[in-house]
Amino acid sequence: MKTLNLLSVEQIPETLPRTQALAGPDSAADILIVGAGPTGLACAIEAQKAGFKTLIIDKGCLVNSIYHYPTNMVFFTTPELLEIGDIPFTTSLAKPTRLEALEYYRRVAGHFHLNIHQYEWVKTITGEDGDFRVSTSDRHDAIHDYRARKIVVATGYYDLANELDVPGEDLDKVFHYYRDPHPYYDMDVVVIGGKNSAAEAALDLWRHGARVTLVHRGPQMHAHVKYWVRPDIENRIKAGEIAAYFNSAAQEINADCVVLRTPSGPLRLKNDFVFALTGYHPDYDFLRSVGIELATEQMRPVCDPANLESSVPGIYVAGVIVAGSRTNEIFIENGRFHGKLIAAHLSEKLGGGNPNFPLDAT
Numbered sequence: 033m034k035t036l037n038l039l040s041v042e043q044i045p046e047t048l049p050r051t052q053a054l055a056g057p058d059s060a061a062d063i064l065i066v067g068a069g070p071t072g073l074a075c076a077i078e079a080q081k082a083g084f085k086t087l088i089i090d091k092g093c094l095v096n097s098i099y100h101y102p103t104n105m106v107f108f109t110t111p112e113l114l115e116i117g118d119i120p121f122t123t124s125l126a127k128p129t130r131l132e133a134l135e136y137y138r139r140v141a142g143h144f145h146l147n148i149h150q151y152e153w154v155k156t157i158t159g160e161d162g163d164f165r166v167s168t169s170d171r172h173d174a175i176h177d178y179r180a181r182k183i184v185v186a187t188g189y190y191d192l193a194n195e196l197d198v199p200g201e202d203l204d205k206v207f208h209y210y211r212d213p214h215p216y217y218d219m220d221v222v223v224i225g226g227k228n229s230a231a232e233a234a235l236d237l238w239r240h241g242a243r244v245t246l247v248h249r250g251p252q253m254h255a256h257v258k259y260w261v262r263p264d265i266e267n268r269i270k271a272g273e274i275a276a277y278f279n280s281a282a283q284e285i286n287a288d289c290v291v292l293r294t295p296s297g298p299l300r301l302k303n304d305f306v307f308a309l310t311g312y313h314p315d316y317d318f319l320r321s322v323g324i325e326l327a328t329e330q331m332r333p334v335c336d337p338a339n340l341e342s343s344v345p346g347i348y349v350a351g352v353i354v355a356g357s358r359t360n361e362i363f364i365e366n367g368r369f370h371g372k373l374i375a376a377h378l379s380e381k382l383g384g385g386n387p388n389f390p391l392d393a394t
């Protein structure tokens with residue numbers, strides 16, 4: 033399975049060797065936030081405004097998911113709806129580009145002097161409300177230990193791709209993430225999926241000289257495809273510029289071909305590369321490892337909708353993970369407000385920040 037992660041969940045040990053653990057002056061916080069996505073940043077800003085000492089830890093860079101989106105992507109959301117911390121986001125055109133969003137979130141992080149530890153992977157969260165222990169592993173496999181009174185988990189969904197579960201999916205030519213079109217010039221490329229990511233990748237690849245076949249299990253492109261992308265992809269398909277098979281699926285992927293299951297029977301297509309853009313899902317194993325209960329239906333973390341405290345007292349969930357497998361219900365536009373809800377509850381519970389918390393009691 034190819035994901036953005038460097039390690040698979042199976043490699044996460046139950047407990048990390050204590051002897052290797054590093055504890056710096058920075059190792060205690062009132063509120064420790066896992067994930068420096070837009071939601072994690074918003075949570076830190078609001079908690080900081082309420083007087084709490086905050087620490088954000090991300091296994092990648094700042095807004096790691098957005099950094100890994102397609103290089104030339106344009107958001108469907110207008111800039112003011114991506115704003116956090118009441119910092120204005122202005123862009124040159126109506127919709128922000130990925131690069132503009134990266135710059136905006138860097139500016140916001142700098143403006144609020146957010147304490148962010150990048151390239152540290154949160155592996156375990158133990159302890160209890162008021163005294164949690166968090167262990168991370170950095171790029172050099174060094175282990176770091178932290179203490180926090182409360183935890184916010186804002187780990188997003190973009191690290192784990194929904195798999196096709198077909199033979200050949202593990203071949204090097206199969207990708208679950210699309211970045212840019214150049215390497216696929218004059219190549220036979222299959223794009224699997226019927227939503228925005230698939231439509232945009234198919235168009236971008238075709239416009240840069242790839243021979244593209246789109247394969248989707250539904251009868252047509254999904255209704256949620258951006259209003260300006262939908263006619264574009266439909267017209268390219270109508271004109272035969274992009275081949276498309278609807279009500280179809282990949283059955284098998286081989287080094288030089290893909291076998292499709294179509295309404296008129298199996299079809300073998302000559303093929304160089306496959307983009308399986310069939311969505312992503314939150315890291316349910318990580319959430320369970322923290323003790324958070326997941327509802328059987330849609331794997332939503334059980335939480336109080338008024339304040340987002342999970343089934344584990346003192347651990348909050350925020351951002352897209354709140355929607356479980358329904359990842360299209362919460363995005364930056366609405367997830368950015370989770371910070372305010374959580375900060376209000378933190379103030380109620382803790383009565384303000386406690387600058388004396390640092391690790392002197394270890």
Ligand SMILES: Cc1cc2nc3c(=O)[nH]c(=O)nc-3n(C[C@H](O)[C@H](O)[C@H](O)COP(=O)(O)OP(=O)(O)OC[C@H]3O[C@@H](n4cnc5c(N)ncnc54)[C@H](O)[C@@H]3O)c2cc1C
Pocket residue numbers: 066067068069070071072089090091092093094095096097098101102105106107108109152153154155186187188189190191229318350351352353362363364365366367
């Ligand atoms: C191509 C694309 C275009 C989109 N366009 C829009 C749009 O126009 N408008 C909109 O509102 N939404 C859009 N979305 C959706 C939106 O980007 C996500 O819903 C949003 O990023 C979710 O924010 P988040 O903070 O919850 O999660 P994320 O942004 O995914 O942040 C989660 C962070 O947690 C980190 N992390 C995960 N596990 C760990 C761990 N164990 N330890 C440490 N760190 C960890 C990750 O590295 C990541 O940085 C788009 C999504 C995609 C894929």
